Amino acid sequence: MSIERHEMRCFQAVFEAGGFSRAAERLDLSQSAVSQAIANLEHRLGATLLQRGTPPQLTEAGLRLMRFVEATLNEERETLSDIARIKSGELSTLSLAIAPSANAYVGVALLKAFSERNPLARLKVVVAPSREIVHGVSEGRWELGFGPFHHNMPAHFSLHPCFAEIRRLMIARDHPSRPALSRDSANTLRELPLVTSYLDETARRPSGERLRDAFGSVWEVSHMELRLALVADGKGVTYVSDLLTQIPPQLVPVEGLPYSQIDRQVGAFHLKHQPLSQAGTRFLALCHEKWLQPR
DSSP states (O other): OOOOHHHHHHHHHHHHHTSHHHHHHHHTOOHHHHHHHHHHHHHHHTSOOEEOSSSOEEOHHHHHHHHHHHHHHHHHHHHHHHHHHHHHTSSOEEEEEEOHHHIIIIIHHHHHHHHHHOTTOEEEEEEOOHHHHHHHHHHTSOSEEEEEOOTTOOTTEEEEEEEEEEEEEEEETTOTTHHHHHHOHHHHHTTSEEEESTTOOOOBOTTSOBGGGGSSEEEEOOOHHHHHHHHHTTSOEEEEETTOSOOOTTEEEOOSSTTSEEEEEEEEEEETTSOOOHHHHHHHHHHIIIIISOO
């Protein structure tokens, strides 16, 4: 047994309006239609819901049903209102993961512009290593990623390049191995650790070897400031983005190797065949407006 929505509305209207004729006017129905709806409801429930009179009074069963009707119809109204606001972008959630270098370069300005245009949109934003973002967007942990594009980005991604990034291999100026680097860079680096983020670099050397094979070991440190501090203190080498405005002055580039510099595009990406939320669509529109419009 179920209670129909139109029966709930008729029942509520009769009680609130104080009679069947007024309820019919409120609902734009005939009085007989309202009376029949209440009669059908009482027959199915096997209980009298209203004591007829002016105005009608709720019975004990009617009082219990009224609590249910009010809760149900209020929830329906709130749900429909929320759906309308989600469609308009007001209540949509921006689920975004942004890479550390991109965050340092444009993160604050980008999210500030987005929140000003969409003041009621919810934000779910994390800063994560670029390779982790790729995996996370693929797995559905985040709707959008914003960071450098790797050489083997998944085919099921839609890519929206925004600007270029250059990552340079750097070492501390006073590192004891630095003189040896000028004589034999490749062999010297094979004795030094590469301090990088979570699976951060998978670009390949011309020989086809993995980039990480060019170094003595790999230290995976996801926190960018900690990576820079370790290398500035003489603990290995790291790649530093040209998007950063605050690079430790102790760091100098390692020149003369095929992998001394890595050029990449930076932008937004998401699953190609999955519709974006309103917030995601509006974030992409902001990126297109900022970087992808013809100059």
